Amino acid sequence: MKPRHRRMAAIAAGLAVLGTAVALVLNAFNRNLVFFYSPSQVAAQEAPAARTFRLGGLVERGSVQRRDLTVHFRVTDTARTIAVRYEGILPDLFKEGKGVVAQGRLGADGVFVAQEVLAKHDENYMPxxxxxxxxxxxx
Structure with missing residues (x-):
């Protein structure tokens, strides 16, 4: 094999390895990308059904129900409301009528199953x- 052919083969192999690495990085990035949706967007079925996303709005007053570590509440954007179920300890600042962002998936029954709940941290902040x-x- 001539040196020129060896050099071309090495360049082609390097490009193939680089292309594979870029494809793997982009695939991992796409899988970990989490988008934000409001209750109105979720009700309009704009949110992905099979992927994790963030649901944000206000905790509806009178909607919080606690049973041990399972909490049921509703998130609203004043136009639409989505029921949320969360198992775990809620943040100290979680309150009815306050801003919240929950990360999880929409269940088959239409209830948002949260894996993580974030509450706003002061009077002036909202995502x-x-x-x-x-x-x-x-x-």
Whole structure:
């Protein structure tokens, strides 16, 4: 084999390895990408059914029901409401009428099964996506 052919084979092998590495990185990134949806978007079936996503809005007043570590509550954007089930300890700042972002999946029964619940951390903070979803729902 001529040196020129060996060099071309090495370049082709290097490009194949680089292409495979890029494909694996992009695949992992796509699997871990989590999008934010409001209750109105979830009700309109814009949220993915088989993927994890974030649901944000306000905890509806009078909707929190606790049984041991299982908590049922509803998240609203003032236009639509989605039922949420979470098993675990809620953040200290979790309260009715306050902002919340829950990460999980939508169950077959239409209940959002949260794996993680985040509450706003002070009086002035709300995730930008949740604030925008609430403003759009009010319009």
């Amino acid at each position: 930008p996506e949740a604030a925008q979803a609430l403003q759009e729902a009010r319009k």
